[in-house]
Amino acid sequence: MPQCSGTDHAWSASHLAQQLGGRLQGEGTCRVTGLAPLASATSTDLTFVLDPQRHGEALEQSAAGIVLVPEGAVVEVKPGRALIFLENVYRGYAGASRLLGASRRARSAGVHPTAVVHDSARVEPDAHVGPGVVIGPGGRVGAGAVVEAHCVLGAGVEVGGQSFLHPRVTLLDGVRVGERCILHSGCVIGADGFGFAPGGAQGWDKIEQLAAVVIGSDVEIGANTTIDRGALADTRVGNGVKIDNLVHVAHNVEIGDHTAIAGCVGIAGSARIGAHCAIGGGAGILGHLAIADHVTIHAMTLVTRSIEQAGQYASGVPHQEARLWNRMLARLRRMAR
């Protein structure tokens, strides 16, 4: 049986209902300290149910103190539990995760004594700079920003207010990052674009990459992702863009606002991606093409030419039993002859 409990730092159901814009039923004094899945939630956890009809029994048996449920659903409230009815439960869950997890990125102000900060750099007094951080000449770290251990910021790098750099982020010379961004460990922003001209003795002559990378505000960039600096004009990532892990963004690329890019995607040089696009994992986008706004690219698709119409595009091949797949390939090969 669920039982309300909590501490001074816990969140009450009535407060959460108000914050999330939901309708409270049951024990408004219920207090929770965390979120958990339906099956493993305890009385001090909040959980959520997207489809109460389908998960009725699990909901009945869950010990969760507070449950977010869809407005209009017929759900009985157990004693000692609070229900919060919401128009959009998933979004409510996202909001609750931020309220309950807000403290995860809180850091004390100040520069760690082992950090190496150039005299000409400016770190706002309420910013946090962790152990071993290196900040080059002219660098700027905005108000309330956090730069965790072993980040390296080159010359003239700017990090906007409230942005958070996880350990081991590298921003090369001249990179600018907006406000409230989250950059995950190991990402490298501003490495040289892959630019070479055919040179003497059949070799390659380097083309110096002289521009930088400009990242908007409210951007999140995944672990070990790389975004290269432009050759002549800056590589640009719009506001609200979300990029997953191990993504490669080549030089001179432009990514429109609020576009989301899943893991392992590669985007070749000078591609322009629209706003509000969604690019599936492992997709590849060739260079010097343009993709319209509101385009969805399915996983492992190869985009070979510009896309002018919003819509869904694909070329990924679903797996088959290997013997069947070999038969399909043989058939295709025969036909082409």
Next chain:
Amino acid sequence: MPQCSGTDHAWSASHLAQQLGGRLQGEGTCRVTGLAPLASATSTDLTFVLDPQRHGEALEQSAAGIVLVPEGAVVEVKPGRALIFLENVYRGYAGASRLLGASRRARSAGVHPTAVVHDSARVEPDAHVGPGVVIGPGGRVGAGAVVEAHCVLGAGVEVGGQSFLHPRVTLLDGVRVGERCILHSGCVIGADGFGFAPGGAQGWDKIEQLAAVVIGSDVEIGANTTIDRGALADTRVGNGVKIDNLVHVAHNVEIGDHTAIAGCVGIAGSARIGAHCAIGGGAGILGHLAIADHVTIHAMTLVTRSIEQAGQYASGVPHQEARLWNRMLARLRRMAR
């Protein structure tokens, strides 16, 4: 002509034969200090031959001091050389590599003066902590573990006994790593999963990723690989799992014991991979699906739905001469209309 030699630190053929469980023939006093391929081995090297019939001449000409050969093979032993006959030569080679290479990961005990270890963290006295390492509050480094230069361990991170972290490994808050694991440089364990809900003004609202990553024992994780923390429940990697370089494992994924994952694989959120699976390089696995035990996925396959039967699965397309390939694509396109 091979000639036995060696030093106090060398391994004798008789000792190796005993350790590897093989049958010795020839000079048991032969001593070797390293392993080498058949063609370049010297008299102080051990080498191996999987198919003595096919490589008879090369074996005859090799200077190797000790040779592992298959039990039952007809091989003449040269003077000054030792043969070790084994049921499984490849496994014997693996065993010899571990005996001869064991010292590679030996480190002296102690914490380097430049390391920044939180007062509340506990490092076992015989563990090694290298230059510039950062260990957060409540961190634990087990007996005989090695944490090399510039690794960053967040709050509450646990590293099991005898585990080895190469330089520049990042373990974010709450990550737990079992015993005898090997983590390669640049891997990032516990970055936030890629979780967002459609939010206001057509943007994305972050879903805080509140769980962690739990890695079993005897796991190896490749360079620059990323394993994200779970949203509500931990991401889990089973015992004996081997993961290659530049692999992306998304939040809430579960990987069963002894599964091997080759380079450049991407696994999307909440996928459950069985035990004893083998996943080929560059494969992509969509989220919220389940793969049975003993499933083999070929290279660059896209897994789009659950796989319930052990077996071989594929969708990678073998390369063709480009003009033929274009003809095949044109044909396929015509047919679909």
Next chain:
Amino acid sequence: MPQCSGTDHAWSASHLAQQLGGRLQGEGTCRVTGLAPLASATSTDLTFVLDPQRHGEALEQSAAGIVLVPEGAVVEVKPGRALIFLENVYRGYAGASRLLGASRRARSAGVHPTAVVHDSARVEPDAHVGPGVVIGPGGRVGAGAVVEAHCVLGAGVEVGGQSFLHPRVTLLDGVRVGERCILHSGCVIGADGFGFAPGGAQGWDKIEQLAAVVIGSDVEIGANTTIDRGALADTRVGNGVKIDNLVHVAHNVEIGDHTAIAGCVGIAGSARIGAHCAIGGGAGILGHLAIADHVTIHAMTLVTRSIEQAGQYASGVPHQEARLWNRMLARLRRMAR
């Protein structure tokens, strides 16, 4: 209207024309300090036009002080502007970028006090070693080489003269890098190859990776790229090879001189790649095969067997509107039955 200007550190048109081997027309005293695209160039910028007929109006309106144009093109020179006529404009642009950007990698000589350099390591006096760098026993940093912040060089690592390691490069034990190489942030050279033998209890036995990685001269390696050490023989990267970001090169691979490899490529163990090859982004190359010289692999191609003839090879599937693509797949599946 363009107007010549500049400073003591600027480059004059007459000097640039001479350096690039071009024919000067117009104001030889024009001085520039940077490069910019045609549209945004100011009077102190150099720019270039590959096709003056097509971009005639833009060229007319550009404020660029110096413009590189193809020899033989009919272009009128504006007052206060210099034109440099070249046989190969793109190559001229590359040359200009190097002249104007040469100072980007200039660093002062010396070892930063926070670096941890082993007593037995040798750093040439005019080399630069940045904050937090770790250099193991027997390491060597050549004349004029630059090792930026937080690089880690294991035991016996050699970095050739004039080579440049961006921040957070990791070179594990025994790795050798030639002269004039550029290694970008986050790359990991010399992690263990992915080598295991089927072992007891259906698990995997590690095969120790006992060889190293040898990188030629004039090589560039992208951000977060990984190149694994060989098992018994060294992994080898030839002279003049250019590798983009997030590429995985497995153990025992050999890459011939002047081959270029785009982002997100994966190359499996013991593959031998020829010289002067070009490998498109996201391609996958299986192990234990050989690719001839002068082979071009298109993006996202899967190379499954050896390629003996120079030429173009492909298996990437161009994107389609998703509904059409599903129809094509269904058709193919029907045919195979």
